[in-house]
Amino acid sequence: MNILVYLEHDGSEVKKASLSALSFAQALTHGPDDSVRFLLIGENLDKVASQAAKYAPTLVLEAMELAHPIAERYALVIADAVESQQADMLVAASTSQAKDIISRSAALLGGAMASDVVAHARVGEELQLDRPIYAGAVIATVVLKGSPQIITVQASAYEASPPSDSTFAVTPLSPNLDNVPQRVQIIDVETKRSSRPDVTEADVVVSGGRALRTSEDFEQLVGGLADALHGATGSSRALVDGGITPNELQVGQTGKIIAPEVYVALGISGAVQHLAGMKNSKTVIAINNDSEAPIFEEADYGLVGDVYAIVPDLIEQLNSG
Amino acid sequence: MKILVPAKRVPDTDQKIEVCEDHSGIETGHLPFVVNPFDAIALEEAIRIREDRVDAEIVAVSVGDLEYEEQLRTALAMGADRAIRVDCIESLDPWNTACVLKALVEQESPDLVLMGKQAVDGDCNQTGQFLAAMLDWPQATFASRIKCLEDKLLVDRETDAGIETVELPFPAVITVDLRLNEPRYASLPGIMKAKKKEIAEISMGDLGVQNAEKMHTVSVRSAKTARKRVMVSSSCELAEKLRESLKST
16 A cells, blocks of 8 residues: 655644644555655745654655645646555545645546545455544445545544654655646735634634624633633634634634544534534533533533633633642 | 536535434435535625626536426526536435536536535535546635636635635636625525526436446444533532543543
8 A cells, every 4th residue: 555645734844634644544554565655745845844754754846836735736746746656545634725635636536535534444455434424413434436545534533643763764756847737826815823722733622602792702711711721712603704703713514623632612502513523522511501502412511601700710710720 | 707506405404414224324304405505605606796797697507306406496596597407316426526517517618617615415525626627727715705807716715724815717616615605595586587497407428427436435324422411510610620621631
C-alpha cells in the first residue's frame, strides 16, 4: 500500500488535523513494501518541511503559482503527484480546504472518494469505512470501488500521530505547471485574530447558544469561562446567523466538527445539526434554562438554569481554585 | 445568461431519521421531503441574480424518480424558469450524479452552475467539486456572498481561517453555504404558475451516462452515544464535575 497524505499548513506550521490523517494512513500500513508519505504544497516551505519530516517522509511541491491553496491549481498537481508516485490512496483531514481541493482532485483520479471518515475496518480484501450521514444521526459503512481511493478523515476521530525520534527524508518534486489554470484569483483574505486556541484543536471548548443576547455577553460569559479553562470558544448556528459570533466559531454539521476532551454548552438547546458537530466530545457539560432541551440527552453533566446567573459564579469558583 | 441549479430531494431536516431493520437504508415512508436546503439557497441566489439581470434564465435540474417532480415543482414555484428531471430509480453517489450533471451542462450550456455545498442526506460535499473538475471549469466553494458582474464573478468563500474573496471568470461552478441568503417561500401566484410549467424528462441513456458505482454503501446504523446524563443542582457541584473532567484528560 502506497499512501500520500495531503499536509495542510499555514505557511509556518503544519496543521494538527493532518497528523490525524497521517495516523489513519499509518494504521492501514504494516509491511516493508508499504509507504506513507506527506505531500506538502506551497511556496517557501523550508520551515514546514522540516517540521513535517519529524512525522513522515515528505514530498514537497514548491512554486510561486502554488503560493495559495486555489483548488483548480492544487487539485491538478495533487492528481499528478498521486499518478506519478503510483499511490493507491490519497488521504487528508476533512477541513474546508480539503473539501475544496481534495474533492476536485478525486474527480481527476476517477472519483472513488469517501469523505469525513470516522472509523475503518479491514474485512477480507475490503477496506470498510464508516462515515456520518444525515447530520450525524446515522453512520454509513461504505467501500470504495476503483483505485486510487481518496479518503478524508474527521481529525477528531483519529489521534494525531506522534513525532518520531529520527528525521525522515524531504524530497522535492518538480510540479508540472504547464496545464495549471490561473482563472481563479484570490483578491482578499480576512483572517480571524484571537488569543484563544483554535476551536478544532483545543482540549476544552466552551460554546454559547441562543441564550446569549449580545456579543459583549458572549465574550464575558462564554469567553470568560473558556479563559478560566484555558479553552477555545465555539458557537451555535443561531448566534452566527444573528451576527453575534463570527462564522468560524460555528460548531455543527455545517460548521466545525470537533471532539475535545471537555465540551461545555451554554444556553444551547441541542439541534440535531449542532449535536453532529460535538457528539464525539469525551465529556459534555450543559447549562440550559429548559430542562427538556435535547442537549441534556447528549450531556454527561447538566444543570438547569439561567447562564447569566450561573456562569459568573462558575468562573469565580474555577478561578479561586 | 443561463444558470443551472441542481435541486436534490431530501428528507426534511426537522425529522427524526430512523434506520430500517435490515440496516439497508433509512425508513422513508413517513418522512416529508424538501429541496435540499443548500440547493434552495443556490436557487434563491439565482433568482436574485435574475432580478438584477433580466436576461438570465434559471433551469432547475434533478436526478431521480417521479417523486422528484415535487421538488422541481417547488423550484418552479420559487422562480425557476423551467425544470428537467433525469429519470433514475437508483440513488446515485456523487461521482455518478456529477456525470449526469456534466452531460446536462453539455446539453444546456449554462454560464453558471449554482448548487448547494452538500446534500443534507449523504453529507458528502463532493458533487460540485467533481462537476467543476470534469468540466475543467473554475470553482468557488462555500460561497457566502456572490457578486455577478458583466464578465466575472466575485465570491466570498467561507474557509476554516476566515473569509476569502476570489475572482473567477464564466463559466463556473459555485457551491453555496448557509449564510449566503434566506430562501423565499413560494408565493401563491408562483405556485399557480408552476403548475402550468412543464417538467422535461430525460433518461440517463439519452445523456449517455451509465451508473457505475464508486462508493458503495454496505450498511447503515443509528449513531447513538452513551452519555452519563447526570443532572446537578448547583454551580458549585458543576464546578466540581468540570474539575474532575479536566483532571482525567
